[in-house]
Amino acid sequence: MADPATHARLATDTDDGLLLIISGPSGVGKTTITRGVERAIPGSVFSVSCTSRPPTPADVEGVDYHFVSRDEFKRLEARGEFLETAEVFGNCYGTPRKWVDEQLRRGRLVILEIDVQGAIQVKRAMPEAFAIFILPPSEDVLLARLRSRKRESEEIIQRRFAEARKEIATARASSVYDRFIVNERLDAALTEAADAVKAERGKRGR
Ligand code: 5GP
Numbered sequence: 001m002a003d004p005a006t007h008a009r010l011a012t013d014t015d016d017g018l019l020l021i022i023s024g025p026s027g028v029g030k031t032t033i034t035r036g037v038e039r040a041i042p043g044s045v046f047s048v049s050c051t052s053r054p055p056t057p058a059d060v061e062g063v064d065y066h067f068v069s070r071d072e073f074k075r076l077e078a079r080g081e082f083l084e085t086a087e088v089f090g091n092c093y094g095t096p097r098k099w100v101d102e103q104l105r106r107g108r109l110v111i112l113e114i115d116v117q118g119a120i121q122v123k124r125a126m127p128e129a130f131a132i133f134i135l136p137p138s139e140d141v142l143l144a145r146l147r148s149r150k151r152e153s154e155e156i157i158q159r160r161f162a163e164a165r166k167e168i169a170t171a172r173a174s175s176v177y178d179r180f181i182v183n184e185r186l187d188a189a190l191t192e193a194a195d196a197v198k199a200e201r202g203k204r205g206r
Contacts, residue, residue: 017103017104017105017106017107017108017109017110018104018109018110018128018129018130018197018200018201018204019100019104019110019112019122019126019128019129019130020037020044020109020110020111020112020129020130020131020132020197021112021114021118021119021122021123021129021130021131021132021176022034022037022111022112022113022114022131022132022133022134022193023113023114023115023116023118023119023131023132023133023134023167023171023177024133024134024135024167024183025136025142025160025163025164025165025167025168026146026160026163026164027136027142027145027146027149027160027164028134028135028136028142028145028164028183029134029145029183029186029189030113030134031113032186032190033134033181033183033186033189033190033193034046034111034113036190036193036194037111037190037193037194037197038111040190040194041109041194041197041198043107043108043109044108044109044110044111045103045108045109045110045111046111046113047095047096047099047100047103047110047111047112047113048062048063048064048065048066048096049065049066049093049094049095049096049112049113049114050065050066050067050068050073050076050082050092050093050094050096051065051066051067051068051073051091051092051093051094052068052069052070052072052073052091052092052093053065053067053089053091053092053093054067055067056151066096070092073092073094074092076094077092077094080097081094081096081097081098082094082095082096082097083095083096083097083100083121083122083125084114084117084118084119084121084122084125085118085121086114086115086117086118086121087117088115088117089159089160089163093114093115093118095112095114095118095122100112109197109201115167116133116167116170116171116174116176119131119171119174119176119177120174120176123176130178130196130197130200131176131177131178131179132177132178132179132180132181132193132196132197133171133177133179133180133181134181134182134183134189134193135168135180135181135182135183136164136182136183137182137183137184139161139165142161142164143157143161146160146161146164178196178200179193179196181193181196
């Protein structure tokens with residue numbers, strides 16, 4: 001039985017819940033765009049994933065991720081707690097199903113910042129989800145951006161670059177993404193993403 005509190009409506013509830021997927025390779029500015037869309041659209045909420053990846057000094061528990069052990073992740077997965085899961089760079093990531101359902105019922109724009117493997121699973125389960133893929137202006141620019149973050153060694157940068165190329169190819173080959181947005185200038189890409197979401201919500205007229 002579902003928890004009745006889950007179904008209680010709030011004064012701020014609306015009927016136009018929309019699931020938004022934002023994907024893109026690392027170094028493309030995806031997180032900045034995702035958080036920008038969240039700020040630009042009232043009633044939007046960011047889905048905080050669970051991950052077995054260890055937190056970096058920049059990560060905040062409960063804001064960027066829920067950090068769990070690999071064993072705990074597998075237990076949650078076995079209990080069906082995730083809407084989708086993926087393994088990225090050897091770490092597990094998953095979207096909490098119950099929280100997303102609850103927010104959608106409340107009419108929120110629910111933003112998932114997930115990789116292509118996850119996006120494919122979500123679109124299969126919820127074809128009405130709207131999906132955006134952020135592209136770099138070119139491969140050279142992407143490599144330069146990965147290097148300029150100064151977060152990782154050259155070996156890791158090359159691995160991330162190879163993964164990024166693969167992810168872009170998979171995204172293009174899948175029919176999952178409704179929009180591809182090139183992040184040439186961050187503010188323009190952010191506006192384009194927010195406008196695309198607003199237009200989509202308007203089109204659905206709910
Ligand atoms: P990072 O560890 O750099 O924060 O994230 C690595 C990759 O995992 C990024 O492409 C990010 O979008 C993706 N990711 C983060 N959370 C999830 C999730 O819950 N599911 C899936 N499928 N991918 C995720």
